Amino acid sequence: MRQFIAETCSRLLQRLHAVRWLGPLVVRLVFGYFWLETGIAKVHNLDGFTQRFVGWGIPFPAFSAGLSAWTELLGGLLLMLGLFTRLVTIPMIINMIVAVTLVVSSNLMGLDDYVEADEVVYTLIFLWFLIAGPGKASLDTLVARWLRIRTQD
Template identity: 45%
Template sequence: MNAIVRTFIDGPERLSRPLVFLGPLAARLVVGWVFLWSGWTKLHNLPQMIQNFSDWGIPFPEIMTPFVSGVEFVGGLLLLLGLFTRIAGPTLVIVMIVAVVSAKLDQIDSLETLLGFEEVSYMALFGWLGVAGPGPVSLDYLLQRMAGSKTAADSAAHLHADPSSQSEPARV
């Protein structure tokens, strides 16, 4: 059992540890760009988007369309920058919940159908970013360092430190 854990879990973890920053960075860049662009195109096509929101049954489409479009644009920009990620992520989860409920609820006939919607994948990713944070290649991380705050990356580094490099606790 120990050989299996060392070979198939510990080994790959050690090899990937220097690249751990790539996960949140790639996630932020991809969904940040998608939502920045989505919000931008909606803001520049408001009459058609207001009609779409109205057709989907979203209340107050004249107010909600520019609001949601702006949230997508600003949220996408914040994710790209890694700024206020733990606020932008959950905010965009709410936008995706509203999108599914308002535009796709009648299409849901099974859990498989629900989980097949790209909005649900976005929800999972936004939720993960909201909990895990933007990673060390971000403005959040830089601002935390400048303010002298302990960052999530610092805590994670401590949790994943090589046990052989840590000294034994003093015994009394």
């Protein structure tokens, strides 16, 4: 029985290893689409979004709102494509740090609140993409192959 379980687990792990490229692809597509969609909505209602920045007391509200909205839109698109993935996560992380610092933190009372804040989770996902990269099924991987750059994937 022990041998059967070991062999079954081994076969399952081999199959999962063969499709390990699928995890980053699915997360990139869904997470990127989320940011693309929110960015489009904010760009289309930039006046309303700017008024929210005014209410939050964010400096240079018109400029900051536009920068934030376009960062989300373009960042989401590039993340979905897997193009400049590591580079695009940097402004996305900055966007989330600003959101946590200037907007969300006033409603958070303790460590549990911070851990449960959406913006903190988003920051961690962006950090994962910054460190791990986009995965094999990405334009970044195709460009790296074309340039003959070795990757760990």
